[in-house]
Amino acid sequence: METIQTDVAIIGAGGAGLRAAIALAQESPKLRIALISKVYPMRSHTCAAEGGAAGVIKDNDSFEQHFHDTVGGGDWLCDQDAVDYHIHEAPKELMQLEHWGCPWNREDNGSVAVRPFGGMKIERTWFAADKSGFHILHTLFQTSLQFPQIQRYDEYFATDLLVDDGRCQGFTAIEMKSGSMRRFKAGAVIIAGGGASRMFPFNTNGAIKTGDGMAMAYRAGAPLKDMEFVQYHPTGLPNTGTLLTEACRGEGGVLLNKDNYRFLQDYGMGPETPKGQPVLKTMELGPRDRVSQAIWGEMQKGRAVDTPWGKCVWLDLRHLGEKKINERLPFVRDICISYLAMDPVHEMIPIVPVVHYMMGGIHTDTKAATSLPGLFAAGECACVSINGANRLGSNSLVEILVFGRRAALSAAEYVAAAKPGNEAALVAQADASQARIDELFARSSGTESIAGLRKEMHETMGDGAGIYRTQEGLAKTSAKLAELRRRYQNIKLHDKSRVYNTDLLTALELGNMLDCAEAVAVSGRERKESRGAHQRLDFTARDDDKYLRHSMAYFNGLEPPRIDYRDVVITTSPPGVRDYSGEKK
Amino acid sequence: MTDNRLAARQIELEILRYDPEKDQEPHFERYSVPCINEWCVLDALNHLKDSIDPTLAYRWSCHMQVCGSCGMMINGEPKLACKAMLRDYPDAVIRIEPLAHFPVERDLVSVADDFMDKLKRVKPYLIPGKVRVPTEGEYKQTPAQLKRYRQFAMCINCMLCYAACPEYGLQPKFIGPAAISLAHRYNQDSRDGGRDERQEEIATNEGVWECTFVGACSEVCPKHVDPAAALQQVKVASTVDWYLEHFMSWVKK
Ligand SMILES: Cc1cc2nc3c(=O)[nH]c(=O)nc-3n(C[C@H](O)[C@H](O)[C@H](O)COP(=O)(O)OP(=O)(O)OC[C@H]3O[C@@H](n4cnc5c(N)ncnc54)[C@H](O)[C@@H]3O)c2cc1C
Ligand code: SF4
Ligand code: FES
Numbered sequence: 001m002e003t004i005q006t007d008v009a010i011i012g013a014g015g016a017g018l019r020a021a022i023a024l025a026q027e028s029p030k031l032r033i034a035l036i037s038k039v040y041p042m043r044s045h046t047c048a049a050e051g052g053a054a055g056v057i058k059d060n061d062s063f064e065q066h067f068h069d070t071v072g073g074g075d076w077l078c079d080q081d082a083v084d085y086h087i088h089e090a091p092k093e094l095m096q097l098e099h100w101g102c103p104w105n106r107e108d109n110g111s112v113a114v115r116p117f118g119g120m121k122i123e124r125t126w127f128a129a130d131k132s133g134f135h136i137l138h139t140l141f142q143t144s145l146q147f148p149q150i151q152r153y154d155e156y157f158a159t160d161l162l163v164d165d166g167r168c169q170g171f172t173a174i175e176m177k178s179g180s181m182r183r184f185k186a187g188a189v190i191i192a193g194g195g196a197s198r199m200f201p202f203n204t205n206g207a208i209k210t211g212d213g214m215a216m217a218y219r220a221g222a223p224l225k226d227m228e229f230v231q232y233h234p235t236g237l238p239n240t241g242t243l244l245t246e247a248c249r250g251e252g253g254v255l256l257n258k259d260n261y262r263f264l265q266d267y268g269m270g271p272e273t274p275k276g277q278p279v280l281k282t283m284e285l286g287p288r289d290r291v292s293q294a295i296w297g298e299m300q301k302g303r304a305v306d307t308p309w310g311k312c313v314w315l316d317l318r319h320l321g322e323k324k325i326n327e328r329l330p331f332v333r334d335i336c337i338s339y340l341a342m343d344p345v346h347e348m349i350p351i352v353p354v355v356h357y358m359m360g361g362i363h364t365d366t367k368a369a370t371s372l373p374g375l376f377a378a379g380e381c382a383c384v385s386i387n388g389a390n391r392l393g394s395n396s397l398v399e400i401l402v403f404g405r406r407a408a409l410s411a412a413e414y415v416a417a418a419k420p421g422n423e424a425a426l427v428a429q430a431d432a433s434q435a436r437i438d439e440l441f442a443r444s445s446g447t448e449s450i451a452g453l454r455k456e457m458h459e460t461m462g463d464g465a466g467i468y469r470t471q472e473g474l475a476k477t478s479a480k481l482a483e484l485r486r487r488y489q490n491i492k493l494h495d496k497s498r499v500y501n502t503d504l505l506t507a508l509e510l511g512n513m514l515d516c517a518e519a520v521a522v523s524g525r526e527r528k529e530s531r532g533a534h535q536r537l538d539f540t541a542r543d544d545d546k547y548l549r550h551s552m553a554y555f556n557g558l559e560p561p562r563i564d565y566r567d568v569v570i571t572t573s574p575p576g577v578r579d580y581s582g583e584k585k
Numbered sequence: 586m587t588d589n590r591l592a593a594r595q596i597e598l599e600i601l602r603y604d605p606e607k608d609q610e611p612h613f614e615r616y617s618v619p620c621i622n623e624w625c626v627l628d629a630l631n632h633l634k635d636s637i638d639p640t641l642a643y644r645w646s647c648h649m650q651v652c653g654s655c656g657m658m659i660n661g662e663p664k665l666a667c668k669a670m671l672r673d674y675p676d677a678v679i680r681i682e683p684l685a686h687f688p689v690e691r692d693l694v695s696v697a698d699d700f701m702d703k704l705k706r707v708k709p710y711l712i713p714g715k716v717r718v719p720t721e722g723e724y725k726q727t728p729a730q731l732k733r734y735r736q737f738a739m740c741i742n743c744m745l746c747y748a749a750c751p752e753y754g755l756q757p758k759f760i761g762p763a764a765i766s767l768a769h770r771y772n773q774d775s776r777d778g779g780r781d782e783r784q785e786e787i788a789t790n791e792g793v794w795e796c797t798f799v800g801a802c803s804e805v806c807p808k809h810v811d812p813a814a815a816l817q818q819v820k821v822a823s824t825v826d827w828y829l830e831h832f833m834s835w836v837k838k
Contacts, residue, residue: 039644039646039652039654040654040697040701040742042652042653042741042742043644043646043647043652043653043654044652045646045647045652047647047651047652047653047741048647048649048651048652092719092720095719095722095723096719098719098723098724099711099713099717099718099719099723099724099776100710100711101710101711101771101774101776101777103731103734103735103738104723105728105731106726106727106728106731107728108727108728109725109727110725110726110727110730111723111725112723131651131739134651134741135738138738142704142709142710142767143710143711145704145705145708145709145710146708146710154701177690177696206646206647206648206652207645207646207647207648208646239623240648242648242649243649308588308590308591309591331651334650335649335650338625338650338668338670339623339625340623341590341623341672450639451634451635451636451639494638494639494640495639495640495642497604497606497607497640497691498606499604499605499606499690499691500642500690500691500692500694501642502634502641502642502643503639503640506639
């Protein structure tokens with residue numbers, strides 16, 4: 001097997017991975033950097049983010065406000081030291097992107113413009129029309145092209161971390177165009193592999209978001225933290241799950257039930273605000289968990305709209321007018337016309353909550369270090385705990401920058417002191433990794449189909465781990481996932497060619513999703529309270545005595561994960577009440 | 586809402602297949618795929634892969650017209666499979682091939698190396714005119730200045746314009762529409778001062794002067810980047826440069 005020797009290897013070339021690579025190239029210019037991605041960098045799912053990125057820049061805003069919005073929005077499950085670092089670095093990172101050419105929207109005087117976003121008390125979301133993530137990703141990718149130290153390995157699929165002497169020293173990856181495996185030997189590894197929402201049947205995520213990075217770290221012994229917290233975005237298209245950005249509501253769009261009534265006022269987010277004049281942090285600008293839960297409530301009460309795609313509520317943008325929609329939300333209009341054949345300028349758009357984001361991920365400290373020496377993680381695959389139990393929209397595009405860079409600084413520092421590894425042991429592990437793939441190709445007895453198992457996983461995740469959960473449902477889903485993971489050992493490959501074998505890659509992705517899904521279900525089953533995005537019909541209250549703690553899931557072979565807990569870091573904001581009732585205060 | 590959006594439809598997909606490990610050359614294979622009228626071609630391919638033939642290889646990710654992965658020839662035209670709606674293909678047969686003008690890696694996957702090299706060659710990053718450090722705050726840029734380049738910044742690198750460009754088909758050295766648009770995007774940015782460096786790549790025979798202004802690139806572009814306009818603007822500006830250099834060297838550029 002060919003070995004590629006480097007100083008820092010990064011798995012993932014989305015926003016987090018690219019930011020890490022640039023930080024290494026600029027701030028540690030002597031280091032060799034290998035940037036590995038299963039898709040060309042600009043295909044990474046950061047490109048799909050629409051709304052924007054939060055950072056304090058205007059005079060009417062303050063770090064304290066951003067801190068409190070984030071911690072309260074996260075239902076006090078955030079680590080407050082991490083939040084503190086995040087909010088202070090945020091404006092620097094967004095300004096850095098401005099200096100790299102990001103086409104942020106502007107005010108008339110030429111300064112950067114900000115827009116309101118859900119759960120934020122002050123408008124602080126930097127945006128580039130409704131293509132913010134796209135522009136961030138392309139700006140980073142294009143900027144990265146000027147650094148010769150960044151050696152890219154596009155369309156390489158990472159499979160297993162190599163761990164010896166208690167530290168991570170590289171990984172194996174398949175070069176997709178040839179199917180050959182390579183060993184990346186690195187002083188330090190950064191995982192920036194993105195989220196895992198494809199484990200759910202109905203989601204806003206691209207096909208690549210299968211939790212590979214999380215699963216690799218998990219199998220190598222690094223715990224997954226707070227996996228039960230899965231964010232539903234309130235406004236997805238009912239047929240494809242495609243996201244309509246929260247900026248629809250930020251710009252003044254409203255949500256209506258079948259009686260054209262703005263129902264959010266019945267769910268603690270009222271009183272009603274004037275249509276088209278959104279008021280921050282209330283009604284349509286409530287946080288995602290609350291708004292999604294309210295839509296679910298309307299469905300239960302029989303006040304949802306019946307559509308060809310099932311029960312929905314309306315998103316009404318018509319009062320914004322064609323000009324504003326074209327200027328601020330052009331992509332939203334395109335998407336509705338393409339996939340629903342409906343034009344939001346003239347029609348109300350049916351929407352439903354869809355799975356969007358994993359608050360949980362690989363546990364890291366505030367320096368982006370995992371519990372495995374030599375392994376760092378950043379972006380959606382990591383859980384540095386700035387999002388707590390519910391992420392506020394526009395915090396994660398910033399998180400990928402802030403902690404992408406942080407991971408790079410930590411990795412550079414670590415590499416400087418790293419000792420050489422035991423070559424023989426690492427080669428043996430890489431060979432074992434190759435042997436597992438070879439066995440899949442050679443296997444003739446396999447009976448389980450990839451698409452079949454995936455479908456069963458989707459069904460059980462939808463049934464048991466949705467917006468509202470119960471002990472019984474979570475227990476059933478956990479048991480089902482244990483069964484699916486066993487049956488996965490017997491899958492069958494149809495495609496036996498080595499060249500660009502997407503049958504093999506989807507098989508590996510399915511394995512990764514199943515590992516992560518089990519961590520979601522089991523962590524959820526054990527958390528007997530309701531907090532943020534984890535809502536239990538059988539334990540409806542938040543229970544700070546028992547659960548003001550992070551869940552830590554440890555990989556346990558084919559057995560379900562072992563769940564442990566870790567204290568939340570609280571510095572200045574003791575747990576309080578989340579209040580989104582605008583005027584009443 | 587009663588309509589035929591959810592109506593079932595059987596579609597014959599005629600797909601170019603090629604596996605370099607076993608095929609001498611590419612060939613078409615036909616599949617009868619049960620579809621739903623409101624689907625896009627990508628949905629049909631995904632259904633085919635999951636339930637009929639798992640060996641088919643193609644690229645996709647976002648399913649929302651923004652990652653640029655799923656470019657392919659659909660009935661002879663370069664399209665994003667996630668933007669090609671079945672309702673716009675009333676015939677019973679749809680023919681699907683990899684993007685024209687690129688070598689085939691396997692099935693519908695084309696080799697993108699040449700495109701990636703060209704993007705890099707045009708120095709598609711800000712080369713600041715006046716250097717500022719982030720602590721000094723943002724470069725001021727008015728909405729009107731933003732508007733001068735924003736359209737050219739919308740490119741998703743889907744390569745459809747290369748598949749449509751007859752010049753690129755004939756002369757693969759041509760830097761091509763997307764890369765030139767990207768160079769132009771930075772040249773037009775009020776914060777940038779790197780035009781001279783980029784001109785060395787694009788104001789050459791492999792650059793804009795290769796283009797015969799057919800305009801096919803702009804017709805197929807799913808993001809309205811209008812690369813033909815970028816090429817035209819670069820040509821005009823380069824001509825002005827040439828005159829300034831050769832006849833009017835006393836004028837400061
Ligand atoms: C539709 C949508 C809209 C959003 N809007 C917003 C918003 O407005 N504001 C906001 O703050 N957040 C938003 N988010 C969330 C935010 O975009 C993401 O959390 C963030 O972009 C994730 O970035 P990342 O770098 O961690 O991962 P990604 O961009 O997903 O990149 C992951 C990378 O890892 C690579 N990778 C994965 N597995 C492997 C493997 N096995 N081998 C090799 N490489 C691998 C991939 O190729 C890719 O390069 C949105 C998300 C979605 C889905
Ligand atoms: S210019 Fe248009 S067609 Fe060409 S690569 Fe960019 S988005 Fe695609
Ligand atoms: S799948 Fe992303 S553009 Fe079509």
